[in-house]
Amino acid sequence: MAISNQWFGLVDSTLALVATTADDTNTAWAANTAKELTIGKVAGATATTYKVPADASGSLLYYLAICVNAGTVPTLAAQPVTTGISALSPKMGNSGTTNATTPPVTDGTIVYTFAATTGASWPFAYVVGA
């Protein structure tokens, strides 16, 4: 099966989904290539940007999310991590299966969970500012 859906997202420190990119549907993804997707939905509405809210510490923890719905998904550029490391805060290298086809709602009602025993990997990812 070719790729059906591809989207990235922004998950806040409570693991609630707050923003997603547009769905890149069936666009091929070549090896060793960066894929940048533009923000498409924020707080349940169409949007092209997400603004990190104010915080006294000057910064906030987020998680960058990736979902690919395909018969053969790409392996990501990533650093493998062990189960113990992945459980430390901020937790890393974990995944969930909630609403994992098309970009889901972004109003914070979708909250991901970490499996405590999952080791997985720690993919390289980035955000681009305006």
Next chain:
Amino acid sequence: MPIYVDTAREAALGQSGSGALYPIVGANGFQFLHPAVEMQSTTSGAVFTAGRQGTANGSVLTSQTVHLTPIRLPSGMVITKIGFVSATTAAG
């Protein structure tokens, strides 16, 4: 968006060995805050990176899963795009 490969820094952090794509950072530098987080200034077009390109590529994804990687972002930053980097091909 300026992008370069800082292989010297990669080696200095003990993460050397693989990463033609690690790290992707802006030309105006960054601040190392946490093993999971690298930050640079919030000037226009800034790029904030997280995660690692390690000595082996992780078989991270399975179809219809949502995978998360942590990043710390500055208050007030306006994000326009999110990026990940493939290690193998996915046919369209």
